[in-house]
Amino acid sequence: MKQTIERIKKEAINELEIASDVDTLNALSVKYLGRKGIVTQYLRNISELPPERRPEEGKKANQVKKQISQFVNAAKLRLEKDRSEFDDGLDVSLPGRPMIQGSLHPVTQVTWEICDIFAKLGFHIAEGPEVEKDYYNFEALNFPKDHPARDMQDTFFISEDVVLRTHTSPMQIRVMEKTPPPLRIIAPGKVYRCDSDLTHTPMFNQVEGLLVDENTSFGDLKGILTTFVHQMFDDRTSLRFRPSFFPFTEPSAEVDILCLICRGSGCRVCSHTGWLEVLGSGMVHPAVFENVGYDTTRYTGFAFGMGVDRIAMLKYKIDDIRKFFENDVRFLRQF
Ligand code: DAH
Numbered sequence: 327m328k329q330t331i332e333r334i335k336k337e338a339i340n341e342l343e344i345a346s347d348v349d350t351l352n353a354l355s356v357k358y359l360g361r362k363g364i365v366t367q368y369l370r371n372i373s374e375l376p377p378e379r380r381p382e383e384g385k386k387a388n389q390v391k392k393q394i395s396q397f398v399n400a401a402k403l404r405l406e407k408d409r410s411e412f413d414d415g416l417d418v419s420l421p422g423r424p425m426i427q428g429s430l431h432p433v434t435q436v437t438w439e440i441c442d443i444f445a446k447l448g449f450h451i452a453e454g455p456e457v458e459k460d461y462y463n464f465e466a467l468n469f470p471k472d473h474p475a476r477d478m479q480d481t482f483f484i485s486e487d488v489v490l491r492t493h494t495s496p497m498q499i500r501v502m503e504k505t506p507p508p509l510r511i512i513a514p515g516k517v518y519r520c521d522s523d524l525t526h527t528p529m530f531n532q533v534e535g536l537l538v539d540e541n542t543s544f545g546d547l548k549g550i551l552t553t554f555v556h557q558m559f560d561d562r563t564s565l566r567f568r569p570s571f572f573p574f575t576e577p578s579a580e581v582d583i584l585c586l587i588c589r590g591s592g593c594r595v596c597s598h599t600g601w602l603e604v605l606g607s608g609m610v611h612p613a614v615f616e617n618v619g620y621d622t623t624r625y626t627g628f629a630f631g632m633g634v635d636r637i638a639m640l641k642y643k644i645d646d647i648r649k650f651f652e653n654d655v656r657f658l659r660q661f
Contacts, residue, residue, distance in 0.1 A: 508538055517530060
């Protein structure tokens with residue numbers, strides 16, 4: 327026997343220590359412990375030794391065989407553990423993941439912009455429930471039960487007396503019940519109607535406005551709305567008032583603004599009329615003031631309710647309202 331078993335062990339350990347993958351470990355295991363392996367061969371050759379040395383050499387060689395085998399197994403376990411840690415995403419050498427930054431929805435941005443303009447004109451912001459009592463949504467706004475005007479607002483009923491608010495106008499009543507005149511408020515929020523087609527979504531956004539004071543006139547209403555439209559768009563954006571009907575205002579008007587998508591020449595957004603209806607308005611009906619206990623001989627007021635989604639379409643020149651609700655980040659990222 328040319329080599330001592332200590333020497334074989336030392337060489338084996340040296341080689342095993344630098345093995346960095348399982349295949350190398352397997353090859354080393356065969357090299358030392360396989361059928362023709364170095365340690366196996368050594369054990370076989372012990373029979374050639376003088377009988378008195380055999381037991382001791384045999385014992386030492388078997389120990390080395392066991393140590394090499396344990397070393398191989400431990401190294402394999404360590405390599406496998408390292409690999410599974412990488413698989414679990416614990417590779418600390420990888421660059422960090424970028425933070426994806428969201429942005430405010432265009433309808434939210436426009437709502438805030440509208441509120442900002444009115445805040446500068448002295449209006450306070452008021453918010454209220456989306457699940458609303460029939461009383462506030464209709465009754466107190468001078469829509470008696472079975473009044474045909476209720477038909478204009480296809481309603482989601484929660485129960486006989488509770489609805490999803492069909493407009494933000496109930497906020498007029500909620501605020502007036504709690505606040506003595508004079509007042510100026512603006513009430514943004516979601517509203518719901520049982521409508522769904524190309525130009526209607528069952529949920530949409532409105533901003534309500536209400537001003538009550540002594541000596542307010544339709545001229546003030548026109549002045550405030552014109553100022554608003556000029557601030558929101560530009561001084562050249564014309565608006566027109568059309569006579570209309572709402573049970574809670576008298577007289578009432580609908581306000582159209584020049585379609586900014588086609589600048590009045592006609593397109594699918596304005597149904598080829600050149601104008602887009604953006605709000606309803608009027609002088610508050612005395613019956614509404616009576617419902618909240620205001621003195622109708624002293625106070626007058628005006629109110630308006632605008633569709634925010636429409637205003638956002640015009641502001642950003644978007645020709646399909648459904649884009650607001652599809653949650654496509656490629657669309658939303660642009661605002
Ligand atoms: N609430 C009405 C609607 O959604 C719009 C409206 C019209 C609001 C006249 C008003 C108003 O405040 O005075 O159809």
